[in-house]
Amino acid sequence: MTVTKQAFSLNFSLLSKFINEEEKNKYTNIISMIHQEMHSPTSKDCDALGWVDLAIKQDQKEIEQMLSVANEIRTKSAVLIVIGIGGSYLGAKAVQDALTPYFSKKSGETEVIYAGQNMSGAYINQLLQYVEDREVYVNVISKSGTTLEPAISFRVIKSYMEKRYGDEIKNRIILTTDPKNGLLRKLAQEEGYRSFEVPAEVGGRFSVLTPVGLFPLAAGGIDIQALLDGAKQATNDLMFSNYKENEAYEYALSRYLLEKKGYIIEIMASFEPSLRNVFEWWKQLFGESEGKDEKGIFPVSVTYTTDLHSIGQYIQAGKRQIFETILHVRNQQEDCTIQLMENNFDQLNFLEDKTFHDINTIAKNSSILAHYDGGVPVIQVEIDKLDEYHLGYLLYFFEKACAMSAYLSGVNPFDQPGVESYKNNIFALLNKPGYESLKEELEERLTEIFD
Numbered sequence: 001m002t003v004t005k006q007a008f009s010l011n012f013s014l015l016s017k018f019i020n021e022e023e024k025n026k027y028t029n030i031i032s033m034i035h036q037e038m039h040s041p042t043s044k045d046c047d048a049l050g051w052v053d054l055a056i057k058q059d060q061k062e063i064e065q066m067l068s069v070a071n072e073i074r075t076k077s078a079v080l081i082v083i084g085i086g087g088s089y090l091g092a093k094a095v096q097d098a099l100t101p102y103f104s105k106k107s108g109e110t111e112v113i114y115a116g117q118n119m120s121g122a123y124i125n126q127l128l129q130y131v132e133d134r135e136v137y138v139n140v141i142s143k144s145g146t147t148l149e150p151a152i153s154f155r156v157i158k159s160y161m162e163k164r165y166g167d168e169i170k171n172r173i174i175l176t177t178d179p180k181n182g183l184l185r186k187l188a189q190e191e192g193y194r195s196f197e198v199p200a201e202v203g204g205r206f207s208v209l210t211p212v213g214l215f216p217l218a219a220g221g222i223d224i225q226a227l228l229d230g231a232k233q234a235t236n237d238l239m240f241s242n243y244k245e246n247e248a249y250e251y252a253l254s255r256y257l258l259e260k261k262g263y264i265i266e267i268m269a270s271f272e273p274s275l276r277n278v279f280e281w282w283k284q285l286f287g288e289s290e291g292k293d294e295k296g297i298f299p300v301s302v303t304y305t306t307d308l309h310s311i312g313q314y315i316q317a318g319k320r321q322i323f324e325t326i327l328h329v330r331n332q333q334e335d336c337t338i339q340l341m342e343n344n345f346d347q348l349n350f351l352e353d354k355t356f357h358d359i360n361t362i363a364k365n366s367s368i369l370a371h372y373d374g375g376v377p378v379i380q381v382e383i384d385k386l387d388e389y390h391l392g393y394l395l396y397f398f399e400k401a402c403a404m405s406a407y408l409s410g411v412n413p414f415d416q417p418g419v420e421s422y423k424n425n426i427f428a429l430l431n432k433p434g435y436e437s438l439k440e441e442l443e444e445r446l447t448e449i450f451d
């Protein structure tokens with residue numbers, strides 16, 4: 001089925017060789033039941049479903065507060081350092097990078113840079129050198145307040161800010177964290193830092209439309225109201241319980257049926273490099289939501305045509321366990337036209353008057369056909385253009401699809417118990433009090449492996 005709307009559309013026609021309507025129909029009732037549960041205030045997961053209607057229940061006062069602090073940052077500083085990992089930075093980075101020019105020499109704009117998403121000593125040192133002669137604000141984002149990567153970066157950056165700005169850091173550091181719990185909330189309460197709330201019932205990877213994503217985006221000059229408007233439109237459009245009227249559910253169902261047939265890897269592909277970090281966000285969303293109980297589709301992303309010249313060969317002809325979702329931007333605001341050349345030195349005059357976007361779109365269609373012919377099921381998601389409104393729509397679409405997809409597989413979309421194994425090991429090996437016996441066991445095993 002192809003749902004055609006101006007802003008956003010999906011095309012499933014290349015799936016008919018792999019899954020049929022009869023198979024899909026069998027899931028009409030279960031999808032409808034999951035939908036009712038997702039929208040019920042008494043749902044078993046109501047403590048994690050706050051994201052469902054965030055965009056329609058916008059808190060105008062909070063938006064104004066974010067805009068006002070963002071405006072202060074834009075006036076007073078050249079750099080905002082956003083400290084966070086996973087859902088606490090991927091959404092903002094996704095939208096920011098999608099909407100920021102590839103090359104920009106603009107001065108006078110606040111640049112948003114990220115820390116706490118890795119533990120590279122070189123990265124944090126170089127970041128501090130980079131901001132040395134520029135005015136700085138910091139937004140530390142952690143719902144739990146205990147995640148190691150942002151916590152150690154914040155410790156270093158806080159000391160740096162103290163030395164550089166003294167008491168003024170109370171104005172220059174803004175915390176985004178749980179409304180009641182955690183060390184960052186305690187810090188905000190005890191030391192008077194300004195703060196925003198991550199709603200208790202919204203988990204990290206579903207939090208882009210809360211201050212987690214909205215505040216740094218506003219500071220970076222992104223129109224957060226338009227982002228929310230797009231998400232609001234998606235919320236309304238994706239309100240139907242029947243998958244035939246709800247593209248998010250049809251996408252979820254198609255993935256689910258493909259997985260059952262052995263297509264266990266989804267490649268999200270785009271021909272626009274600026275979408276690279278939208279895919280990083282998408283990977284966390286689907287990977288953490290679905291990858292549990294030995295189930296789940298492995299989410300991978302590529303940027304074409306760059307990657308057609310690296311892993312394109314595998315996609316075309318390697319092991320057949322891949323399906324592909326192409327995210328296409330229908331209209332480009334900016335383009336470049338190929339001109340006629342008298343001597344035709346490169347024999348490319350047949351491209352006269354074609355734009356890069358024309359050629360890129362033909363490349364998209366060419367690879368869709370080639371991959372399909374090579375046995376790859378292909379879905380196309382198309383947005384009309386790359387702006388806040390359409391990205392807001394897209395982000396919400398993926399959130400709704402992801403929750404349905406995980407529920408269909410019978411896993412809880414909102415927990416991530418697997419991440420705890422790594423966290424426990426690292427705390428034990430770093431001598432965190434309380435982990436003594438695990439430390440002993442892990443050290444013995446490491447000796448066996450490495451000595």
Ligand SMILES: O=P(O)(O)OC[C@H]1O[C@](O)(CO)[C@@H](O)[C@@H]1O
Nearest residue numbers: 086087088142143144147204419
């Ligand atoms: O905001 P926090 O609590 O620091 O968590 C950051 C990220 O870590 C995880 O808890 C585990 O990867 C993610 O779900 C979350 O987005």
